[in-house]
Amino acid sequence: MATTEQEVNELIKREYEHGFVTEIETDTFEPGLNEDVIARLSAIKKEPEFMLEWRLKAYRRWLEMKEPNWAHVGYPKIDYNSISYYSAPKRKEDMPQSLDDIDPELLRTYEKLGIPLHERAQLAGVAVDAVFDSVSVATTFKEPLAKAGVIFCSISEAVRDYPELVQKYLGSVVPHTDNYFAGLNAAVFSDGTFVYVPKGVRCPMELSTYFRINAANTGQFERTLIIADEGSYVSYLEGCTAPMRDENQLHAAVVELVALDDAQIKYSTVQNWYPGDENGKGGIFNFVTKRAACIGKNSKVSWTQVETGSAVTWKYPSCILRGENSVGEFYSVALTHNYQQADTGTKMIHLGKNTSSTIISKGISAGKSSNTYRGLVKFGPRAEGARNFTQCDSLLIGDRCGAHTFPYIESLNKSAIVEHEATTSKVSDEQMFLCRQRGIDPEQAVSMIVNGFCKEVFKELPMEFAVEAGKLLEVSLEGSVG
Amino acid sequence: MLSIKNLHASVEGKEILKGINLEINAGEVHAIMGPNGSGKSTLAQVLAGNDAFDVTSGEVTLNGDNLLEKETEARARDGVFLAFQYPVEIPGVSNLQFMRTAVNSMRHHRGESEMNAAEFMKLAREVSKQVDLDPAFLKRGVNEGFSGGEKKRNEIMQALLLQPKLAILDETDSGLDIDALKVVADGVNALRSKDRGILMITHYQRLLDHIVPDYVHVLAEGRIVKSGGRELALELEDRGYGWLGIKDEATDADSALSNSAH
Numbered sequence: 058m059a060t061t062e063q064e065v066n067e068l069i070k071r072e073y074e075h076g077f078v079t080e081i082e083t084d085t086f087e088p089g090l091n092e093d094v095i096a097r098l099s100a101i102k103k104e105p106e107f108m109l110e111w112r113l114k115a116y117r118r119w120l121e122m123k124e125p126n127w128a129h130v131g132y133p134k135i136d137y138n139s140i141s142y143y144s145a146p147k148r149k150e151d152m153p154q155s156l157d158d159i160d161p162e163l164l165r166t167y168e169k170l171g172i173p174l175h176e177r178a179q180l181a182g183v184a185v186d187a188v189f190d191s192v193s194v195a196t197t198f199k200e201p202l203a204k205a206g207v208i209f210c211s212i213s214e215a216v217r218d219y220p221e222l223v224q225k226y227l228g229s230v231v232p233h234t235d236n237y238f239a240g241l242n243a244a245v246f247s248d249g250t251f252v253y254v255p256k257g258v259r260c261p262m263e264l265s266t267y268f269r270i271n272a273a274n275t276g277q278f279e280r281t282l283i284i285a286d287e288g289s290y291v292s293y294l295e296g297c298t299a300p301m302r303d304e305n306q307l308h309a310a311v312v313e314l315v316a317l318d319d320a321q322i323k324y325s326t327v328q329n330w331y332p333g334d335e336n337g338k339g340g341i342f343n344f345v346t347k348r349a350a351c352i353g354k355n356s357k358v359s360w361t362q363v364e365t366g367s368a369v370t371w372k373y374p375s376c377i378l379r380g381e382n383s384v385g386e387f388y389s390v391a392l393t394h395n396y397q398q399a400d401t402g403t404k405m406i407h408l409g410k411n412t413s414s415t416i417i418s419k420g421i422s423a424g425k426s427s428n429t430y431r432g433l434v435k436f437g438p439r440a441e442g443a444r445n446f447t448q449c450d451s452l453l454i455g456d457r458c459g460a461h462t463f464p465y466i467e468s469l470n471k472s473a474i475v476e477h478e479a480t481t482s483k484v485s486d487e488q489m490f491l492c493r494q495r496g497i498d499p500e501q502a503v504s505m506i507v508n509g510f511c512k513e514v515f516k517e518l519p520m521e522f523a524v525e526a527g528k529l530l531e532v533s534l535e536g537s538v539g
Numbered sequence: 540m541l542s543i544k545n546l547h548a549s550v551e552g553k554e555i556l557k558g559i560n561l562e563i564n565a566g567e568v569h570a571i572m573g574p575n576g577s578g579k580s581t582l583a584q585v586l587a588g589n590d591a592f593d594v595t596s597g598e599v600t601l602n603g604d605n606l607l608e609k610e611t612e613a614r615a616r617d618g619v620f621l622a623f624q625y626p627v628e629i630p631g632v633s634n635l636q637f638m639r640t641a642v643n644s645m646r647h648h649r650g651e652s653e654m655n656a657a658e659f660m661k662l663a664r665e666v667s668k669q670v671d672l673d674p675a676f677l678k679r680g681v682n683e684g685f686s687g688g689e690k691k692r693n694e695i696m697q698a699l700l701l702q703p704k705l706a707i708l709d710e711t712d713s714g715l716d717i718d719a720l721k722v723v724a725d726g727v728n729a730l731r732s733k734d735r736g737i738l739m740i741t742h743y744q745r746l747l748d749h750i751v752p753d754y755v756h757v758l759a760e761g762r763i764v765k766s767g768g769r770e771l772a773l774e775l776e777d778r779g780y781g782w783l784g785i786k787d788e789a790t791d792a793d794s795a796l797s798n799s800a801h
């Protein structure tokens with residue numbers, strides 16, 4: 058379009074908004090991974106014995122595993138011994154601590170990120186667990202939640218305070234043998250969020266975790282476990298950012314969701330890890346295993362994700378639909394720009410009778426990026442009357458990017474019904490010309506067109522975050538016109 | 540107000556406009572007629588700044604400002620409006636949001652405060668009545684699944700909202716039945732004002748029964764070959780283009796329209 062090279066370059070130079078570094082004293086492990094490191098990690102966290110054993114078992118198995126290479130992404134080899142497996146802001150005392158004890162520098166960091174932690178400024182109606190590098194630094198609204206019987210705390214606390222729940226469910230959805238990164242995570246996970254919603258309780262507010270990678274040369278290995286007991290409901294949202302650094306950093310998370318009879322979990326992600334610069338230098342490797350087990354009948358899990366960050370993303374939030382009539386949903390917007398690579402999608406595993414799933418995936422590629430949808434819909438022999446609807450749409454901006462779609466379907470049950478629709482379109486010169494003829498800036502036009510393309514997914518996000526997501530797309534698309 | 544001097548333009552190396560000269564004053568309505576492929580849409584697109592077309596020589600000024608050196612959006616903000624012959628669809632972007640974004644871009648440019656959703660909704664409902672478009676169309680995606688006639692009325696609606704200085708209407712009459720033509724003509728007549736110039740491109744003269752132009756120009760093979768008053772259009776209707784020495788294989792405009800490139 059008529060936007061000149063120079064204008065485009067200026068726009069690109071507008072920086073990743075969350076790229077600052079917090080200067081703070083930390084306790085950080087020397088790089089390297091061995092059984093001693095894992096033992097030290099477990100000791101620092103004052104974990105019960107079972108947890109250390111669990112970690113070591115996973116570690117020994119991981120040593121025998123191979124890094125996967127089937128995703129449609131390419132990245133330099135990761136040296137797992139050059140990563141530090143623990144980094145935490147120095148604490149004056151041991152836990153627990155109140156918000157007043159938190160280093161003001163940390164509070165300022167979260168404020169800058171738009172997540173005020175202090176009581177007077179907290180986001181109305183949203184409880185936040187703030188995870189900074191390897192540890193949870195604060196959890197807000199604990200008391201009103203406790204009144205409702207909802208447990209919302211860091212997973213480290215849960216390991217100490219609710220060992221029965223943790224022992225029962227941790228690894229029950231994503232076993233450490235599942236894949237290479239899940240194995241690594243099981244061995245070295247440092248913190249994350251734990252949620253338990255008791256029988257019949259509708260969680261009175263949105264729960265959210267805000268993940269921040271700050272330290273250099275560290276990996277973030279968070280672990281989240283959410284259990285919705287019979288007839289309960291919870292909506293949970295996670296957000297992620299990291300400073301701009303020239304080195305790549307590894308983020309290998311595991312998220313497990315368990316929904317019992319008639320329970321509902323709505324899990325939303327706004328992922329905005331540092332994507333690297335316009336030449337593809339730096340950025341986060343985002344290798345994540347997210348899976349939900351719909352164990353109970355009539356249970357329902359919805360995954361909604363807006364993925365705009367990371368240099369490389371490898372992520373397939375999935376549902377195992379075991380309970381009769383259980384429902385799985387996956388709504389995804391994945392946007393790649395410059396040299397970003399995303400290989401993302403979902404797995405819907407239909408095991409129970411009359412289970413149903415919906416997949417709506419919107420991939421947007423700009424610059425020289427590559428964007429892949431990879432999905433599996435599987436029907437087991439007992440999945441009578443199960444059905445899936447899949448819609449995969451790709452939108453290209455410019456002609457140097459790529460979009461790929463790999464839908465896999467496996468059916469062991471003749472009564473299962475699958476519907477699949479796929480489209481690929483471009484932001485056309487005619488659309489741009491129409492918008493500009495009406496006085497609209499090219500940047501705003503692209504973002505409006507892309508937002509329109511994503512509408513079906515955005516309407517699944519909690520209201521406050523739908524607006525955020527729209528703005529995030531706008532920022533991520535800066536410099537894509539040209 | 541608008542002054543076009545010896546304008547040459549080409550697309551993909553092929554010269555389409557071969558020296559256009561035209562002056563439009565505020566308050567005037569000019570009709571441009573001519574056979575398919577003569578360059579009418581090209582002229583409209585070039586004036587609006589579509590960079591698929593290359594201006595190879597000539598000069599265009601709007602109120603003394605050099606229009607050709609400005610970006611499309613800057614021209615729009617200076618008051619140039621183009622009603623497209625083939626309005627494009629923007630799926631998922633509501634017509635209402637699109638129009639509000641456009642109106643607010645212009646307001647922002649003029650240093651006026653933006654209209655909020657409620658204010659704009661009220662305005663949009665009124666204007667949609669003026670072009671006989673059900674307000675339900677405001678919620679639909681821009682031109683998404685609109686019929687030909689609905690698209691044209693939607694274009695006129697935007698002109699009424701944006702109140703341009705120069706409105707260029709590219710075959711806003713084509714593909715309309717007689718009732719719709721009347722609605723569109725009423726819309727255009729509502730646009731007529733002493734501060735505004737209107738350049739109306741039409742393939743045939745029936746629109747001019749409803750909107751009486753001040754001047755009529757005939758465009759053929761990239762040049763204006765004849766100019767006159769209202770009576771020129773009537774003459775063309777009676778005698779076709781042949782007497783002017785112009786080939787026009789497509790006398791049935793509606794069937795020809797569907798084969799022509801825009």
Ligand SMILES: Nc1ncnc2c1ncn2[C@@H]1O[C@H](COP(=O)(O)OP(=O)(O)O)[C@@H](O)[C@H]1O
Pocket residue numbers: 550551555573574575576577578579580581582591799800801
């Ligand atoms: N984008 C384009 N690419 C190639 N040729 C074009 C393009 N647009 C118009 N033309 C050609 O330019 C000539 C004039 O077209 P146009 O301005 O649309 O005529 P009119 O509107 O008078 O019917 C035609 O020969 C047409 O095929």
Ligand SMILES: [Mg+2]
Pocket residue numbers: 579580581624709710800801
């Ligand atoms: Mg035309």
